[in-house]
Amino acid sequence: MKIFKFISISFFVILFSCVDDITNLETETNLQEITSYTEGNLTVKLYATTDLFVGYNSITARVKDSQGNSIEGDISVVPMMDMMNKSHTCPLEIEDSVLKDGEYSFNTVFVMPSSEMGSWHLDFTINKTELSVPINVNQPELSRLVSFNSIMDENTKYFVAYIDPQKPDVGQNDLEIAVFKKQTLMDWPAVTSLSFEVEPWMTSMDHGSPNNTAPVHTSKGHYKGTVNFTMTGDWQLRLTMKEHDQVCGTPYFDLYFQ
Ligand SMILES: [Cu+2]
Numbered sequence: 001m002k003i004f005k006f007i008s009i010s011f012f013v014i015l016f017s018c019v020d021d022i023t024n025l026e027t028e029t030n031l032q033e034i035t036s037y038t039e040g041n042l043t044v045k046l047y048a049t050t051d052l053f054v055g056y057n058s059i060t061a062r063v064k065d066s067q068g069n070s071i072e073g074d075i076s077v078v079p080m081m082d083m084m085n086k087s088h089t090c091p092l093e094i095e096d097s098v099l100k101d102g103e104y105s106f107n108t109v110f111v112m113p114s115s116e117m118g119s120w121h122l123d124f125t126i127n128k129t130e131l132s133v134p135i136n137v138n139q140p141e142l143s144r145l146v147s148f149n150s151i152m153d154e155n156t157k158y159f160v161a162y163i164d165p166q167k168p169d170v171g172q173n174d175l176e177i178a179v180f181k182k183q184t185l186m187d188w189p190a191v192t193s194l195s196f197e198v199e200p201w202m203t204s205m206d207h208g209s210p211n212n213t214a215p216v217h218t219s220k221g222h223y224k225g226t227v228n229f230t231m232t233g234d235w236q237l238r239l240t241m242k243e244h245d246q247v248c249g250t251p252y253f254d255l256y257f258q
Contacts, residue, residue, distance in 0.1 A: 031060065037133040041066050042126060044133050052120075052137045054113050055144030056161040056178060060105045063126055070102025073127040079108050080132075083118035088185035091159065091178075093220065099126075109161045109180060109188075111147065113139040146251035152243055157182045158191065160241070160251045163222070168229060168257045175215055175227045177239070190221025194248075197240040200227050204234055215239075232258050 031047040038044075047060045063071040076097055079090050093107040114120055114137045122133045150156040159180045165173035175198065179191040196214045201207075215225035229235055238252045 034059070035133065035135060037131070039131050040129070042071065042129060042131060044124060044126075044131060046122070046133065046135070052110060052135055053140045053144065054110050054137060055140065056107060056109050056163050058105065058107050059122075060103055061122075061124070062103050063099060063124075064102060070099075071126060072099050072102065074125075075099050075104045075127075076125045077104070077106055078123045079110070079120065080123055081112060081118045081120050086185060089188065091161075091180035091188040091190070109145065109159060109178070110137045111145065111159060111182075111188075113137050142254050142256065144253065146253070148249050148251065150243065150248040152246055152248045156248075158241070158249060158251075159188070160239070160249075162237075162253045165227070168227075168235070168255050170229050170232060172211070173227050173229065175213075175225045175237075176222060177215055178220075178222045179241075180221055192217055192219075192221055193243070194223070195242045195245070196223060196225070197242075198225055198227060199238045199240075200229060201236045201238050202231070202233060203236055229257075 030049050032049070034046040034048050034052060036043060036045045043064045043066070045062045047062065048057055061077070063075070065071060074097060077092070077094070079092060081088055081090070090111045091109040095106070096104070110120065112118065120135050120137050122135055124131045124133065144162040146160045148158060150158060159182065161178045161180070163178060164176040179194060180188050181191050182188055194217065198212050198214045200209050200212060209228045209230045211228045213225040215223035218224050227237060233256070235255045236252050237255055239250065240247055241249045241251060
């Protein structure tokens with residue numbers, strides 16, 4: 001969410017300095033163009049800080065008409081994956097349903113990579129016009145999403161997404177994760193009632209670190225805490241996830257920094 005705010009503020013500042021300078025927009029916000037898609041009179045360009053990946057992604061869409069004018073009005077988005085015998089969506093966070101200066105930002109957690117198994121598209125409805133933008137979702141080298149069935153209830157499938165630290169370093173780091181569950185193929189709500197324990201572990205040297213703060217729920221399935229790394233190298237961020245004080249899973253994320 002921090003990134004989301006940063007991007008929104010950056011856009012606001014830049015829009016007043018140079019309305020249509022995409023080069024500037026990209027350099028000042030670290031955003032890169034992910035894809036550009038035109039259908040009929042509308043062009044949708046998608047921006048993010050990295051290529052889209054399996055995990056928590058913050059995406060900004062810019063919508064223009066064929067003359068290059070920014071589009072205003074209503075907008076909605078649904079991420080969809082078409083697979084052999086089914087289609088499904090994934091967790092989605094939207095703050096608004098209107099375009100501001102032709103822009104619309106949202107967060108989504110892609111739960112699978114694009115592959116022969118299935119392909120992703122973002123289905124926009126812009127002032128009643130429907131537009132399906134094909135996208136590519138990569139599997140990152142270090143996993144940023146862990147999914148598992150609850151130990152407590154086999155029918156509950158959780159998705160734990162890594163958000164922060166984006167750039168881990170020696171010392172105290174802000175820690176943020178977000179948790180969702182798969183209710184149906186089309187419904188992936190945030191899970192707000194969990195508690196956690198955290199233990200960073202250096203596997204190669206077999207030690208942990210002191211002074212960590214377990215992440216607690218802040219809002220909409222986001223949990224924040226702190227993590228303390230005592231040296232550079234390879235760390236495992238080990239979490240113990242609890243429902244009503246009963247362990248329901250032990251997701252972990254591998255980190256590496258020099
Ligand atoms: Cu899929």
